[in-house]
Amino acid sequence: MEDDFFGLLTTNKWPPRWVCGEWTSLHGWFYILSDLSIGLAYFTIPFILFYFIRKRKNNLPFVQIFWLFILFILACGATHFVDAALFWFPAYHLSGVILFITGIISWVAVIGLVKVLPEALQLKTTDELEATVLTRTDELQESNKKLREINSDLDNFVYAASHDLKSPINNIEGLIAMLKSTDKKDLVDEVFQKIEQSVSKVRHTIDQISSVVKIQRTEETDVGEVFFDKVLAEVLEENVNMVAAAKPQIIRDFAIDSIHFSHTTLKSIMYNLVTNALKYRSTERDLEIQLRTFSKENHTYLSVEDNGLGIDLNQNRDKLFSIFSRFHDHVEGSGIGLFMVKRLVEKRGGNISVASEENKGTIFTVKF
């Protein structure tokens, strides 16, 4: 037996443990049974781990560490069985080799653990995961809501645009029918004039629609420091006739004198708000338009206040910013301005609010 397996199974060089020293039956079996119990438990754990790995399939982080653990525990279990066996078969070489292998596997496990530790620390707890899921759900709901808003905006846009295109075309149809059934010179002239009017209405609506489409599409390339005062001057200059007719007293209070923004966009916003104030002025008093900028909670605000006709917001708040909605019928208007302003402001993450009282005035506040 000397040379079998490098003497692994050699048992004749030592006495069995039972006869080495003075074991009482109780102490001996106490020792043996404890060893067996540990060994058995250590051999059971790998089955559980194996079952766990199989069940979780690819869904388990650090699966190699699990395999390493299975080996480690099996090895540890083996040392205890051999230790128990030494009471009858003193194969100390074998025991030494198994301890050696266990030692190596244990160190590999240690190194493996140290390696994955930083990554393992990054693993989220269930609570953290749930919190993440909740935040993401909120974000999704928010963007879903935005999408629904855009969708309903689009719906309204199509509805309104098709209506505003259909109306003049229906009129043209009716006018042509009328032409066919009359030969009165005066009436013919009048009808032709109305056909021309209707055609230019169609053209106007198409221009409006394409300008809306344009603002949806255009990338803002002229972002930089823009001065409110300068933009206001440009707006007034472009509407010199309207300004001359309205003779407004314009009060400027630009506490924040400039903003990092697209020049064209700011101009469109101010253009619409200022021309609205000019258009919907009261005939009962001199027009006063007050433009203010201020800063609140790290946001720049612009407010445009007038003492004009005002709007009954109780009935019209929802409609105010929707496309082709109009609230006064004595002045030329297309119902597109505030819709555009809202779009432009929201596109850059801001919003617009309004307060108004009929026959007192209106104040629009843009938050950038």
Next chain:
Amino acid sequence: MPFNRIILVDDDEISNFLSISLIRKIDPEIEIIPFKNGKEALDYLKNEGLSKRKSNLILLDIRMPVMNGFEFLEEIRNSNLKTKDSMRVVMLSSSDNPRDLEKAKSFEVLGYINKPLKEESISTYLSLTG
């Protein structure tokens, strides 16, 4: 059941011109009062004394500034103006949008005419004239 005048509520002047000429052609005598929006028509009807109250055929557009056709119907429904015979409404609109048709139906209007107004579409309602 007869009515004795037509209330025409529409902001589109050309459309009103066409509607009025067409109705006049069928019935040169009938009284037609045009209004530019629901609010004007409502105010007129409200201010009219009870004694003078007539039965009306209302030709009602939908999309109008200030007060649209449906808001007008809502106001009529909630007001003391509503009696079955005095407020017979026929919608007159460019819209053939299903949601407008549905909404009109919910107000139990007498009819729904798509613009432009044609003789055959209005004459059935005009024959109700007394």
